[in-house]
Amino acid sequence: MELRFTPEEEAFREEARAWLEAHVPRGPRPAAYDLRARREYDMAWQRTMFEAGWAGINWPREYGGRGASLMEQLIWYEEYARVGAPEASTTFVGLKHAGPTLMACGTAEQQARHLPPILRGDVVWCQGFSEPNAGSDLAALQTRAVIDGEELIVSGQKIWTSFGQIADYQELLVRTDPEAEKHKGISWVICPMGLPGMDVRPIKTLAGNTDFCEVFYDNVRVPLANVVGRLHDGWRVAMATLSFERGTAFIPDQVRLARRLDEVIALAREKPGPSGRGRAIDDDELARRLALAQAEVHAMRAMTYRSVSGASRRGMPGAEGSMIRLFFSELVQRIDQLTLDILGSESLEGFDREGVPASGWAERYLIGLSQTIGGGTKEIQRNIVGERMLGLPR
């Protein structure tokens, strides 16, 4: 066991830091409501990384990626977040879900056609997995696809599709064999957005934004050649995708959370205490909650390092990813709630008549409520930890 990085890893860190500091976008990122502008901003940044050979840090070299080791990925993501580089949002599904799935299960043609544009920042992908009646129980999905010659005819509805309004492609799970059992009879399909019969409607979240959408399909014709993996074998293909989500991809979020906690501590040194006397930081309860949060942020980093250490030895990520994800998501919410306790009634200010927060702490708190829902609810994560790590019966 050791904490030190090797000289090679330190050199990699220097190289990554120097490049990031020189190239990170200087201009402000367009606001969340201006999704087209945000897309252009994210695509330009992706192109900058691509041209310098940093795009697809975790993608193998044969697919044009950087082919970095897990330890190098960890270092890259730490430095990435440290310089304040843009959060992966519009590029996330392409780089972390769809791309890796195509590498694992796609044909050579599918890979050649779709992987380079993802890496170059030419296209945005979105996800079409969840449905109104298939959330945690994803395999209950009902969107149908009937084979008609060389085409699939898709009918149904998807929901919680982030950036559906500005995406070019969707990774779509459809039921191709309604007679088969639940987990069989599903197919994973590349669905170009904007096909006739598709209708994308934004959903307003409790935070007032419209980052995600519901998508309706009325006899949408998709080429049969767009099925990835075997027909009816989409559940296995999708599971390959979901396991990528538990790798190193959340390290930037962790670094950002650590930095946010530093800001909250600074806030507690400025704001008055709960009784109006002294500063918030002089209140014992607030100070100890901040100290505990600091310890937990540190523990999360240590857990991630341990997970990466283990994965580097085994050559594959372990189920502890669910544990870290669970710990992270609840920690985010604890810190957000603590922040609002420090702000006191001031946290109620700054909303417009549409319920949209002007930005800042209240917005983060509201958005943070999605942490324990999206990408597998905390209940599902606890099931995974209980069943896959502890071996408890289903």
Next chain:
Amino acid sequence: MDLMPSAEQEAIRSAIRRVLGDRVPTTRLREAMVQDTPAMPELWQEAARLGWFGLHVPPEAGGSGYGTAEAMLLFVELGRTLAPGPWLGTVLAADALAADGLDRGSLDRLLAGTLAVAVADDPEGVLGETERLEGVIDGVADLDAADAVLVVGPRRVGWLLREPRLEIAVRVRPCMDPTRRLGTLRCSGAVVRALAVDAPRLRRLGTLLAAAEALGVAERALEASVEYAKIREQFGRPIGTFQAIKHRCSDMATRTEAARAAVIWAALAIDEGLVEAAEWVCMAKILATKAALENTHDNVQNHGGMGYTWESDAHLFLKRARFLEHAFGGRMVHLDALAAPWRADS
């Protein structure tokens, strides 16, 4: 960077686990804990033979020459089995005597298992830091089993042989943790030898080892709950199928892993001499005792009515967690230490 144990560290850990598994089944522990002094002399002798007291002591001083990480592994295992005895004081004294280098006789006896040491944590310097100790310090664990006391003051570490002398009075009484006794150390001008060792460093080491022991307690409580949840049936199925139990076990596992990662990190930071080690040790102690307390409470609950009995081991782990919470500073103390720089006026 690698936070997983090496093959050699795994071997050390499994050797320790094997010996403790043989020597400290809870039937033996329950026999030992009703003695006046809950010790296990055979285990202590074997530990000496296997070099456990000097794992991190340099070879030239008679130790094995490993680091804090290996001593940490020992204390995790001690916590898992609730092994009784003044382990913490003895291992810390080995470190201090080796660093001091002037009392090879005591160090040799300690490493040979014939000199056991209790530790009196005195962060406020209640006993003073002159050559004569004056005052009372309470809650010193295992004084009954100790031949010497290591007094860890704010700036100085004192070495006090407990041979019969008038200036030292010891009162020993039962503790909530039934595997040990608590003592009061009353000094009236007892001559103490100052050891040439950095007191804050030794306190950090003691805090880290107490955290490691708490981690072991948390680990065993988790395992006991998971084992029970797989076999105990109600409503015709194992209780582990119920999310109320499954999710609680999952939370136990998550907080254990958080504590484990923090304890390992802090141990390595001490070994690598990093300036942040002080802060990281505080964090490790906070998270490990929190995990130990919460897991042992949950473990009582997961065992239902059986968990509430004296016969079940669940309470022994809970009471050890309670004890460790106070070893080298409770959570409030460490949380306040972390927050102190933020509260200083700018």
